[in-house]
Each structure stands twice: as structure tokens, then as C-alpha cells.
Amino acid sequence: MALTREQIVKDIQAFIAEDRVITEEEVLKENSVDRFRKYETIHGIYTQPLPAAVVKVKDEQEVSDLLRYMNDNGINAVPRTGGSATEGGLETAVENSIVIDGSGMDEIVSIDPYDMLATVKCGVPLEVLEDKLREQGLTTGHSPQSKPLAQMGGLVATRSIGQLSTLYGGIEDMVIGLEAVFPNGEVTKIRNIPRRAAGPDIRHVIIGNEGALCYITEVTVKVFKYQPDNNRYFGYLLDDMKKGFEILREVMVQGYRPSVARLYDPEDGADHFDFSKGKCVLIFMVEGPKALAEVTGAAIEEIVSEHGPAEQVESRLIQNWFENLNWDPAKVLEERKEIKETNNIGFTTEVSGTWGVIHDIYERCIKRVREEIPHITMLGGHSSHSYMNGTNMYFVYYYDLVDIKPEEEITKYHYPINKIIVEETIKAGGSMVHHHGVGKHRTPWIKEEYGSSYYILETLKQAFDPKGIMNKGTIFPKEDK
Ligand SMILES: Cc1cc2nc3c(=O)[nH]c(=O)nc-3n(C[C@H](O)[C@H](O)[C@H](O)COP(=O)(O)OP(=O)(O)OC[C@H]3O[C@@H](n4cnc5c(N)ncnc54)[C@H](O)[C@@H]3O)c2cc1C
Known part of the structure; x- marks a missing residue:
């Protein structure tokens, strides 16, 4: 009983x-x-x-x-x-x-500037670690917009990604070793090794598990030299998203690695930049050793110019925007107040796809949400994380809540929008979730997301959490174990 x-x-x-x-x-x-x-x-x-x-x-x-x-x-x-x-x-x-x-497990266990490693307990806030590293001329290279809110256990558990990902990678590229506890009480530690070929990489059973397989208690991440004096910012206004995706692709496939590479559509651009003039906004930031930053910056300027007319934006405007991008607890409170006053609310859904499909995903999702969802007051999106083979699309949408009880908001607006974006993305061959995690609300599509490889994912759950006690309904639909 x-x-x-x-x-x-x-x-x-x-x-x-x-x-x-x-x-x-x-x-x-x-x-x-x-x-x-x-x-x-x-x-x-x-x-x-x-x-x-x-x-x-x-x-x-x-x-x-x-x-x-x-x-x-x-x-x-x-x-x-x-x-x-x-x-x-x-x-x-x-x-x-x-x-x-x-969150009480907040000890920075060690910072090793020779082997370039930092080991922390799961409750260390990323911002605290980053500030500590910067005092020593180092950085994690991890800079999600939630840096002032998120802690290291959650960041690893969700496979989070930061704004500088094109250079430093996502958290999965940064984690060197881990300690995690499984539901049977087994405490497991994966040692800190630069690379090994001793079987599959078991770190990836833990990274991104969203608390559905195990509890992450300690994390070791690599650290990088912090060289902010070499940072350079570039901004351009473009007529259309297609051209923006082409430029992003060219920068990536030619082998350049800016830290930030972003493309905003006109609606999302207007929300962020008062200089956007109703156009798409393309942004780059380069950093690292001076010579590398300079070469990367020059290559970006050349690639952009090869793609036809693009109005250049003053770099200090881009820098200023970047430095005020993050969300702290005060901003969260301000948002809550605004929602209550206006009955207008915003959410995001982030997906990814190869270069060959991403523009179609963008266009289809925008078209369907516009046609099918009532009371939309803003709909747009941006690409913020690019790779050799493709990029992500981060859809942003706001709507007025009309004639509903608060508990109906999700079913009347949020679910139908999520559904359109997820369905269109999977249909085009992309992934339904780029960095926020599956949580509980994208589980209806988890089997479609994985296809035949769902066998591997499901077997992990059966093996590590056979009684199904870990975060029921997360990643795995509630009826499954
Ligand atoms: C304003 C805002 C901006 C954001 N920007 C970004 C962004 O730029 N990039 C990005 O990737 N995400 C972003 N996010 C999403 C969120 O910040 C990330 O998912 C973050 O990684 C969550 O970390 P947390 O410590 O807050 O985890 P929590 O919110 O506490 O938990 C997140 C998930 O991980 C699980 N979990 C937490 N701790 C552990 C643990 N120790 N062991 C196992 N499982 C655990 C939880 O069960 C839950 O499923 C943003 C969120 C907000 C509100």
C-alpha cells in the first residue's frame, strides 16, 4: 500500500x-x-x-x-x-x-588553471562560477540567457547551450567528468579525462537526462582563457531570412568559429533592436586569441559582402545589446507584473534542422501559427546556434488571453502553438527540441523524435530506473516507465 x-x-x-x-x-x-x-x-x-x-x-x-x-x-x-x-x-x-x-550543494570544489578544469557541486550558480573564473583570467565559455538563474546540475541535466556556443560548444562539449546518483542509491563518478576510447561515452547517459534517470551531484567542466579585450561585434540588416541562413552556413562551412552567430527575423528583430528598420538582423561576435579573432572578423566581413547589399550596424550597438541580454530574478518579477497587468504573455519553442530544411521549417511554422492561432500579438524567431550541418530556430510568440480562465491558457494557446512547431519540424526531418529539454510537454512526440532509436532511450530508462521513480512524465510519457 x-x-x-x-x-x-x-x-x-x-x-x-x-x-x-x-x-x-x-x-x-x-x-x-x-x-x-x-x-x-x-x-x-x-x-x-x-x-x-x-x-x-x-x-x-x-x-x-x-x-x-x-x-x-x-x-x-x-x-x-x-x-x-x-x-x-x-x-x-x-x-x-x-x-x-x-541548490544548497554550492561548493566550488576546485579550479585547476593548469589542466584547465573546474569542479563544482550541482548547486553552484553558473554566474558565481563564471565570476570566480574571471578573477583568474578564465571562463567557462557557457553563457545561456539564464546565467544569473541556472545552476550547474540543471544546466547539465538539460543539455543547455549558451550564447557563445559556436566557439565553445554546448554544455555537452564542456563536461569532462561527472558524479551522479542512481535511484537504487548507487553513487557513480566518471573521471576527468581529456578523451578516451574505452567503450561508449557514458557521460551522455547523464548529460541531458532531465532528472529522469539519475541525480547529478558534481560536474567538472573545461575552462578557457578569458580574453575580452579581443572581442569584436558585427551587425547587419538584411532583406530576408534565406540570405541570412546562407551567410551563417557559409561562415560555418568555411571553418570560421565566431562565438556568437545570430539571425533575427523582422518581428523578433524589432523586439530586440531599435535600429532594425523592419529588416532581418544578422549578428556576429568574435573572440579568443587576438590574431584568430581578427582573421575570423575579417572573414565574416568578406563573406557578408559576397552575399550582396547588407547595411552595416555600428558595432557598439551590438555590444550594448549583448551586454544586456541576460535574465536575472528582477527581470522575472517584472515579467510577471507585466503579464498580470496586460493579459499578454510570451513563450518560446526552439527546434533545429540541417541547412537544407531550416528555412522551410521557419516559413511553415510562422505561416501555420499565424493562420491557426487566435489573438497573436507577436510572432517571430531567430537562429542563435549554428553548426557545420545546420542551425536552430528559436520561435518567439506572444498572445492576448481572451475570455479564458488562467488554467485554460496552456490548452487554448501554448499547446496548439507548440504542436504546430514540433509537427512541422519533425515532418521536415529536424529535431523538436534544440536546448530547453523535452520536459513534460513535448513527450507526446518523443517516439517520433527518436524513430527506431527510441529503443536505445527506452532501454536506458528500464535499466537505470526500472521502478520509474525518476521525474515521472519527463522525457518519457507518463504512461511509460
Ligand atoms: C529567461 C530564461 C532564459 C533561458 N535561456 C536559456 C539559454 O540561453 N540556454 C539554455 O540552454 N536554456 C535556457 N533557459 C532554460 C533553463 O535556464 C535551462 O534549462 C537550465 O539549464 C536549467 O538549469 P536550472 O539549474 O535552473 O535547472 P532546473 O530548472 O532546476 O531543472 C531543469 C531540469 O533539470 C532537472 N535537474 C535539475 N537539477 C538536476 C540534478 N542535479 N540532477 C538531475 N536532474 C536535475 C530538473 O528535474 C528539470 O527537469 C532559459 C530559461 C529562462 C527562464
């Missing part, structure tokens, strides 16, 4: 200090959701089953003891660190879940 919430709390308090097993209703409410449900929560409505407790763990041994107890008793675990998730990964989808909050 399932344990009562009171019994679960009492049992956990027997091995974890009482003041770190939190049962206050307000805390439970806040920990039952993430930003996917921001409209409901702004109105004080919480539709997910409240967890039995939020447990603030202090080390890997506690995580191990807790997970073993939960596994033995069939209790759902929702791992959490920075709480900036956007796709429902933090929703407590079943009764009497326990939220395992690792």
Missing part, C-alpha cells in the same frame, strides 16, 4: 535534518511547477499535485540515502537546482512526489 504523505515526511526526517525537509504549503506550491505554467501561478493557481516535501540535500550521500528510500517505496523524485526550467521538467506530476533540491 502506498505510504501517506505524513509517513513519507516522517521517514525522511529520520535520516535528513528536519529543517531541510520542508512542508510549508507556499514552498510546496512554488516547487510543483516551472515557467511553463507561469500564467496559472501568476493568478495563484497551482494545478499540479503538491509534493509531500522539498528536501534540501547537502551531499551525495544524502541524495543516495533519499533515492534508495524513495525507490524502495515507489515515491516519485523531482530533481531541482536553479528552478529556471521552461518545459515542465520541474512539475510534480504525481501525488506525494519529493522535490530533491540541490
